[in-house]
Amino acid sequence: MKNQDVVQAKIRVPQQGRSKASFERMLATAEQLMAERGSDDFTLNEVAKVGKVSIGSIYCRFDSKDDMVHAVQIRVLHRVDSNMLLGIAGVRERRMSFEAFVPAIVDRIAEALREFSAEMRPFMLRASNDPTVAALGKGSYNRTATAVRDAFLEHRAAILHPDPDRAVDAAFRMLYASLARYLGFGSSIEAAGEGDWTLLKADLADMILAYLHSASAGQRAA
Amino acid sequence: MKNQDVVQAKIRVPQQGRSKASFERMLATAEQLMAERGSDDFTLNEVAKVGKVSIGSIYCRFDSKDDMVHAVQIRVLHRVDSNMLLGIAGVRERRMSFEAFVPAIVDRIAEALREFSAEMRPFMLRASNDPTVAALGKGSYNRTATAVRDAFLEHRAAILHPDPDRAVDAAFRMLYASLARYLGFGSSIEAAGEGDWTLLKADLADMILAYLHSASAGQRAA
Amino acid sequence: MKNQDVVQAKIRVPQQGRSKASFERMLATAEQLMAERGSDDFTLNEVAKVGKVSIGSIYCRFDSKDDMVHAVQIRVLHRVDSNMLLGIAGVRERRMSFEAFVPAIVDRIAEALREFSAEMRPFMLRASNDPTVAALGKGSYNRTATAVRDAFLEHRAAILHPDPDRAVDAAFRMLYASLARYLGFGSSIEAAGEGDWTLLKADLADMILAYLHSASAGQRAA
Amino acid sequence: MKNQDVVQAKIRVPQQGRSKASFERMLATAEQLMAERGSDDFTLNEVAKVGKVSIGSIYCRFDSKDDMVHAVQIRVLHRVDSNMLLGIAGVRERRMSFEAFVPAIVDRIAEALREFSAEMRPFMLRASNDPTVAALGKGSYNRTATAVRDAFLEHRAAILHPDPDRAVDAAFRMLYASLARYLGFGSSIEAAGEGDWTLLKADLADMILAYLHSASAGQRAA
DNA sequence: TATGAATGAGTATTCATTCAT
DNA sequence: GATGAATGAATACTCATTCAT
Numbered sequence: 001m002k003n004q005d006v007v008q009a010k011i012r013v014p015q016q017g018r019s020k021a022s023f024e025r026m027l028a029t030a031e032q033l034m035a036e037r038g039s040d041d042f043t044l045n046e047v048a049k050v051g052k053v054s055i056g057s058i059y060c061r062f063d064s065k066d067d068m069v070h071a072v073q074i075r076v077l078h079r080v081d082s083n084m085l086l087g088i089a090g091v092r093e094r095r096m097s098f099e100a101f102v103p104a105i106v107d108r109i110a111e112a113l114r115e116f117s118a119e120m121r122p123f124m125l126r127a128s129n130d131p132t133v134a135a136l137g138k139g140s141y142n143r144t145a146t147a148v149r150d151a152f153l154e155h156r157a158a159i160l161h162p163d164p165d166r167a168v169d170a171a172f173r174m175l176y177a178s179l180a181r182y183l184g185f186g187s188s189i190e191a192a193g194e195g196d197w198t199l200l201k202a203d204l205a206d207m208i209l210a211y212l213h214s215a216s217a218g219q220r221a222a
Numbered sequence: 223m224k225n226q227d228v229v230q231a232k233i234r235v236p237q238q239g240r241s242k243a244s245f246e247r248m249l250a251t252a253e254q255l256m257a258e259r260g261s262d263d264f265t266l267n268e269v270a271k272v273g274k275v276s277i278g279s280i281y282c283r284f285d286s287k288d289d290m291v292h293a294v295q296i297r298v299l300h301r302v303d304s305n306m307l308l309g310i311a312g313v314r315e316r317r318m319s320f321e322a323f324v325p326a327i328v329d330r331i332a333e334a335l336r337e338f339s340a341e342m343r344p345f346m347l348r349a350s351n352d353p354t355v356a357a358l359g360k361g362s363y364n365r366t367a368t369a370v371r372d373a374f375l376e377h378r379a380a381i382l383h384p385d386p387d388r389a390v391d392a393a394f395r396m397l398y399a400s401l402a403r404y405l406g407f408g409s410s411i412e413a414a415g416e417g418d419w420t421l422l423k424a425d426l427a428d429m430i431l432a433y434l435h436s437a438s439a440g441q442r443a444a
Numbered sequence: 445m446k447n448q449d450v451v452q453a454k455i456r457v458p459q460q461g462r463s464k465a466s467f468e469r470m471l472a473t474a475e476q477l478m479a480e481r482g483s484d485d486f487t488l489n490e491v492a493k494v495g496k497v498s499i500g501s502i503y504c505r506f507d508s509k510d511d512m513v514h515a516v517q518i519r520v521l522h523r524v525d526s527n528m529l530l531g532i533a534g535v536r537e538r539r540m541s542f543e544a545f546v547p548a549i550v551d552r553i554a555e556a557l558r559e560f561s562a563e564m565r566p567f568m569l570r571a572s573n574d575p576t577v578a579a580l581g582k583g584s585y586n587r588t589a590t591a592v593r594d595a596f597l598e599h600r601a602a603i604l605h606p607d608p609d610r611a612v613d614a615a616f617r618m619l620y621a622s623l624a625r626y627l628g629f630g631s632s633i634e635a636a637g638e639g640d641w642t643l644l645k646a647d648l649a650d651m652i653l654a655y656l657h658s659a660s661a662g663q664r665a666a
Numbered sequence: 667m668k669n670q671d672v673v674q675a676k677i678r679v680p681q682q683g684r685s686k687a688s689f690e691r692m693l694a695t696a697e698q699l700m701a702e703r704g705s706d707d708f709t710l711n712e713v714a715k716v717g718k719v720s721i722g723s724i725y726c727r728f729d730s731k732d733d734m735v736h737a738v739q740i741r742v743l744h745r746v747d748s749n750m751l752l753g754i755a756g757v758r759e760r761r762m763s764f765e766a767f768v769p770a771i772v773d774r775i776a777e778a779l780r781e782f783s784a785e786m787r788p789f790m791l792r793a794s795n796d797p798t799v800a801a802l803g804k805g806s807y808n809r810t811a812t813a814v815r816d817a818f819l820e821h822r823a824a825i826l827h828p829d830p831d832r833a834v835d836a837a838f839r840m841l842y843a844s845l846a847r848y849l850g851f852g853s854s855i856e857a858a859g860e861g862d863w864t865l866l867k868a869d870l871a872d873m874i875l876a877y878l879h880s881a882s883a884g885q886r887a888a
Numbered sequence: 889t890a891t892g893a894a895t896g897a898g899t900a901t902t903c904a905t906t907c908a909t
Numbered sequence: 910g911a912t913g914a915a916t917g918a919a920t921a922c923t924c925a926t927t928c929a930t
Binding site: 019022048053054055056057060 | 910911912913914
């Protein structure tokens with residue numbers, strides 16, 4: 001939240017029709033170029049040309065290319081967040097048994113990430129060198145993490161693990177890391193796309209279920 | 223294996239003392255610059271200056287900057303591989319119970335990656351845009367994966383999961399993804415370093431143990 | 445004609461005053477540097493410095509140094525062509541006897557080439573390695589060749605050679621080669637400037653006259 | 667003659683077997699590379715690699731790359747000169763009528779140039795920027811010119827032109843320029859290779875014959 | 889004498905950013 | 910506000926020449 005404010009302060013969002021339209025075109029074009037290339041190496045001249053806006057207009061809205069990238073990221077994360085949060089809420093509403101809930105929510109999270117993987121990848125890579133991108137990404141991650149935690153804890157009774165809160169967090173973190181890696185979000189990308197997506201989701205659900213069901217765990221924890 | 227040969231063909235490795243020393247200095251300098259910055263955006267003039275070699279000397283050894291980066295990666299992966307494989311072998315030799323073995327090997331893998339995380343990170347990021355880097359990284363990953371699989375399957379009797387081979391693969395993949403993410407290997411880096419390293423290792427060991435012990439899994443597999 | 449279009453497509457010609465002026469300065473500077481050196485080995489930094497434009501401005505107009513060279517060539521050839529074609533038309537209008545016409549047109553062609561020899565030389569040399577330069581040069585050559593042929597064939601009655609069309613072509617080719625060589629257009633340049641220009645023109649006129657007047661020729665033709 | 671001496675002073679020609687062989691290999695390799703590329707843009711590293719000599723050896727023999735190019739040129743011109751002079755002598759010995767002699771000597775000169783066109787072209791182009799190359803070329807040209815003049819003047823009686831010496835010079839110059847241009851020796855190369863070689867030779871012979879036979883010429887001379 | 893590794897000035901080209909219109 | 914031409918620092922790469930061994 002706070003981060004978005006920091007970023008938005010550097011961006012001049014127009015209210016009027018014509019300006020608004022060209023502002024949207026800038027952001028959409030930059031997003032498209034990044035998604036196509038899988039990285040942030042687009043030039044502002046490309047945005048100007050493809051988006052039919054002038055370089056000057058871009059600098060009229062943003063103080064720098066970095067600010068533009070951040071604005072695009074915010075745009076993308078808005079979509080990711082609503083898709084993700086709505087999806088999680090949808091699963092929650094189905095009021096399934098824990099054994100049915102786990103694969104369902106794993107699937108929901110996996111599909112939400114997959115749907116936006118092309119748009120998110122450039123930011124994942126950039127995050128290592130750009131603290132603002134990292135912070136914005138972390139914000140989105142946290143929103144999802146919270147929603148997932150709440151959904152899991154509705155099934156607190158079914159979780160045999162001695163420390164349910166911590167176990168749910170660990171499970172989500174593992175889930176997110178595994179999905180992100182498969183989707184090629186930069187990490188150890190060499191293995192991206194390897195294996196079968198459906199099997200991956202099944203295995204991850206199995207793991208989470210086994211982990212949260214296991215009563216013996218936690219003994220070894222520090 | 224084959225990939226390393228392909229790459230090494232593009233590099234002229236000197237045998238004699240003086241040349242060898244300056245060749246090493248080039249690679250060490252490039253590695254250092256990349257590790258410091260966390261990315262591959264160093265310039266050859268920097269390498270020349272810091273490493274006290276001339277631009278010409280660099281081009282005497284490598285056909286391009288890309289080839290130099292690949293040579294650095296090979297150098298790093300050699301160290302990673304020996305550390306990792308020796309570590310895994312060391313754990314195997316201790317002939318522990320499965321319950322002791324799992325945290326031990328998790329710890330070993332985690333520490334091997336952590337030791338080289340600064341050196342590996344730039345290549346993880348570059349892999350998305352450079353197929354050679356991706357292939358070299360995959361080679362290293364596969365060598366570790368094989369050693370880990372073999373070590374786990376020595377405990378085949380303790381694995382209740384209906385398909386031990388697949389389960390071990392899935393567990394390793396999950397483990398690697400989680401560690402890589404924590405170490406900031408590009409993937410969803412926004413969460414890198416979050417949480418406690420010791421706790422993470424414990425949780426991952428718990429998950430793997432619970433997963434491989436669980437007999438009910440696999441029912442959902444395709 | 446077509447070649448010029450192809451080349452001009454790669455060049456962004458400004459229309460407005462200020463831009464136009466700096467664009468002209470680039471071309472004029474490049475032309476001047478080439479003419480001074482007698483070859484195409486100028487650098488873009490020289491053009492930038494001497495022409496008081498920035499490197500970036502140059503790349504704003506041309507995609508590459510090659511494209512700039514081609515643009516300069518087109519500029520030079522425009523001047524050569526108009527001078528040449530007007531000169532030939534001027535000779536034609538004087539409606540002289542064939543014996544007066546031949547030295548007159550030889551002189552006209554010779555002087556047109558001589559006037560632009562410094563500007564043309566760099567392109568003559570570059571033509572061997574640059575197909576676009578060769579094609580542009582050929583275009584200009586052909587325009588002159590056609591005009592010359594037409595002018596000679598107005599005197600068809602005076603040409604005793606059994607195949608007037610072929611003879612006129614051969615005569616023009618010989619004339620062009622001899623003048624180009626004298627002017628140092630690369631060919632066997634070692635002899636450039638040797639002898640007297642006025643005498644050369646007289647001798648060439650004599651040769652052409654003798655050749656076109658000779659009725660016995662062509663017997664040996666294949 | 668004098669020029670060759672000047673050049674040879676900068677070259678250290680070895681006398682002993684092994685050195686001599688590698689010296690020859692340098693020159694032959696450089697010549698081959700130039701003939702293949704049609705220009706002088708080879709690198710000394712290429713000569714070292716292809717010719718299996720070391721860079722150091724090259725600089726042991728020559729003070730600079732330029733000196734090496736000049737040595738190659740001398741080597742080529744030796745071959746051109748002997749071929750040309752022997753050919754001309756051969757034609758002379760056949761003691762033909764003037765009408766048979768002219769096409770015969772034109773053919774001889776044309777074929778001699780054609781045989782060595784690939785080897786000579788790089789030097790023709792370089793002559794514009796390298797006075798030594800120009801001077802060496804001029805020496806060779808002059809040796810041929812003298813031999814040709816002498817051969818023609820054996821037929822002095824058949825030459826009706828009022829100034830036979832000057833006419834023969836002019837005819838040779840025109841002949842050489844036309845052949846050089848056809849063979850692509852840099853000059854107005856755009857037209858190189860255009861038309862038919864056999865027809866070109868026939869036309870040139872016709873022109874020379876007509877010119878030397880014509881009694882009316884010279885009236886217009888200054 | 890022979891070797892070939894090392895040198896480094898020099899080149900074309902890119903691109904975020906500025907600013908006159 | 911809007912435009913897009915202009916800027917110029919920065920970068921990968923070349924190659925004749927030197928010199929330690």
